[in-house]
Amino acid sequence: MPHTAPPAFLNPRTTTESARHELFFLNYFRLAQALVYAGLAFSPPALGWPRLGDADFARIVALAYLAFAIINAVMTRRAMPWTKLITSASLVVDIVAAVLAIGAMQDARIGIAMMLAVNLAAGALMLPLRLALFFAALATLGMLGHSLVDTQTDNIITDRQLLESGLFGLAYFAITMLCYVLSRQLRATEALAEQRSIDLANLAQVNELIIRRMKTGVLLVDDANRIHQINESAWMLLGNPTADQRDLGRVAPELSRRLYHWITSGKLDETATQLADGVPEVVPRFSRLAPNDDSHVLIFLDDTSLLSRRAEELTLSSLGRLSASIAHEIRNPLAAIRYSAQLLAESHDLGATDQRMVEIINNHCVRLNEIIENILQLSRRERSRPETLDLGRWAQDFVEEYRQGNDLGGDTLRVISNGSEPVAAVADPQQLQQVVWNLVQNALRYGRMPGEPARVMVVARHGEHGVPILEVIDRGPGIAPKVAAQIFEPFYTTHEYGTGLGLYLARQMSEANQAALEYVRVAGGGSCFRLVLTPPARGPGELSQNTAEERASSRS
Structure with missing residues (x-):
């Protein structure tokens, strides 16, 4: 299932940032509220307002609430991890202080009740809905309770006080609900704006990276x-x-x-x-x-x-498709010519000259069929199916199979490996077979000194950092540097009967297996075609897979 992102208003970073600002506002408003209580409690008696029922009690309440407000304001930053707990406890103190202040300063009843509404509104911005409504109900009960115990001189509860307390309670619930809804919308808007800013910043970085590269x-x-x-x-x-x-x-x-x-x-x-x-x-x-x-x-x-390289790639692609279609058309008449030549060779009435002509026809049919196979391989470009191989054992099997299918005559083809230590590599066995067969065929054909048999070695070994390497080495005259720089280009050949596709196809199949094929000149004469392969993935307790830099360093 696709990953579902949480709602925008639940973004922890946005919620924490908003709560920090709201807690600062609540604590500093409480400080101002406490200063108002203290100012009313310590107002000169000559003013006659507000009427204090018990001046000492009013001043004790005001001073205690002021001390509480100062402590809260100072400890605001440290209280951030416990925002809900601190806010809930502070609201309880706010409600109790407001009810006591109303009892001690009856004339300021309406003003104190209105200031308490601000405390409840700020709490609703930070608390869950149920908890915010609980404090609204607690404040309403406090106001109604005060009205029930507050009697006039004739011990009759005034309807006016009860009505005011009920209206204040209704206002507390309405303000709490409104502020809670506004807080949700505010957090959603802030989270959306923050997400948009992050998206824009990421988009700008992506655009810059794309343009840069x-x-x-x-x-x-x-x-x-x-x-x-x-x-x-x-x-x-x-x-x-x-x-x-x-x-x-x-x-x-x-x-x-x-x-x-x-x-x-x-x-x-x-x-x-x-x-x-x-x-x-x-x-x-x-x-x-x-x-x-x-x-x-x-x-x-x-x-x-x-642009030239792109045009060249398009040309090669078009040429490959055209060549493949032509090769298919040539294959049928070529098969008929070869079959007829074979039948003609079996005739006992042919003279030596005619037999030589038939042999030439067969040889050129074989060569032409090889050209067609190379062209068809160029157009197919089959996907590799990699497996984990032991290169030493694979090389032994390859050489045995090659010897059985080809007459080496006086030439030698042998394997050199690490002995009992396996050389593990990941490659498509069939494509690796085609690559190495092509390299060995070229080494036997061109890697010999004049008048001497070819000596070809297939070497399976570990390179630097344990990278698996397979090499085909001959003891011939080597390849001139100018020619070596072009031998992997398509249709480049120095032989009159060559197609120039063998090494090009070998490199293409090597790259399809995430391997690198290169030519290395051998000191003292000879050529080396080195195939640097990919090692298998390691287990959890082993070293991680070698990087591309390690594989590249092993080529030197």
């Missing part, structure tokens, strides 16, 4: 020809200018000239240009930052080398 160079230039933003690709295409170089005219004069030409004439020069020494040519494009904003311009630098 784009292969296309991107610059933001203002109307003063100063560079405000630049991504990594643009920085490289401009020749790696220093951070303080912001004037486009000095960093890239040709780009500045084209920008001015585009602004004044509206025409875009689409010819490629080189903006600095040693960097690829680019095709600049310009765009306004906004339709009505003439002060900023976005500049896009398209690397022509990337």
Whole structure:
């Protein structure tokens, strides 16, 4: 099931922040409330207001409540972890103090009752609904209870006091409900605003990361020809200018000239240009930052080398599909020619010259069939099905199978492994078979000194950091550095009968298995094609899987 996010108003961070502000308000309002009580209790007798039934009792209540308010205000930050508990206890003290103050200062009854409503409202912002309604009921009972025990001189309860107490109770419940609903909406709004700000910040970071990692160079230039933003690709295409170089005219004069030409004439020069020494040519494009904003311009630098590579990939893909269709059409008549040649070779009436011609036909049919197989492999690109293999044992089986299926003559093909220590690797056995078969075939064919038999080794070993490595090594003349730089390119070959697809297909299948195939020149003569494979995942108590950097370091 998909993960469901909690409601916005339950966001702990937003709730804590709101409660902190509300607790500060309640505690400082209580301090002001206590000062009012003290001012009324210590008012000069000459004023005659309010009428104090018991002046000493009123002053004790006011001073005690003032001390409580000061302690609460000072301890506000430390009380944050226990907000509900502290608020509940404080409301009980507020209600008791208000009822006692009304009893001691009868003339200030309405004002004190109204101030208590503020305490209840602030508590409703921080407490659950049931608890907030409980304190509203407690305050109402306190007001009604005071009215019941407060008698006039003739011991008759006035209806006016009861009505006022009932109305205050109704107001307490209404204010509590209203403030609770408002607190829910306030928290939901704050959480939504906070979430939107986080989303916007994340989106801005994602956009910045995307622009920074784009292969296309991107610059933001203002109307003063100063560079405000630049991504990594643009920085490289401009020749790696220093951070303080912001004037486009000095960093890239040709780009500045084209920008001015585009602004004044509206025409875009689409010819490629080189903006600095040693960097690829680019095709600049310009765009306004906004339709009505003439002060900023976005500049896009398209690397022509990337465009060339993309065109080459499209060409190879199209060529592969075309070649596959042609290969399918050639295969049927080729099979007929080969079958007829085989039947002709079995005839006893052929002379030596005719038999030689039939042999040539068979040889070229085999070669042509090999070319067709390579072309079809190029178009198929089957998905790999990796398994965990012991490279040492796999190499032994491969060499035995190769010897049984191919006549080596005087050539030698042997295996070198770590002995009893297994070399574990993850790869598709069938694709690994095709890769190594191709490498061994090339080594036996080209990896020999003139007039000498080929000596080929298949080596299974651990590289640095335990990376599994499979190598095919010969003792031939080696490959010239200029040729070695191109041997993995498609259709590149130095042999008159080669297709130039064998090593290209081998590298493609290696990469499909998350392996790296490379050529390494052997000291003293010879060639080495090294296949760096992926080790299997380790168990919980073992070391973690080697990183790509470790695998790369083993190639050196």
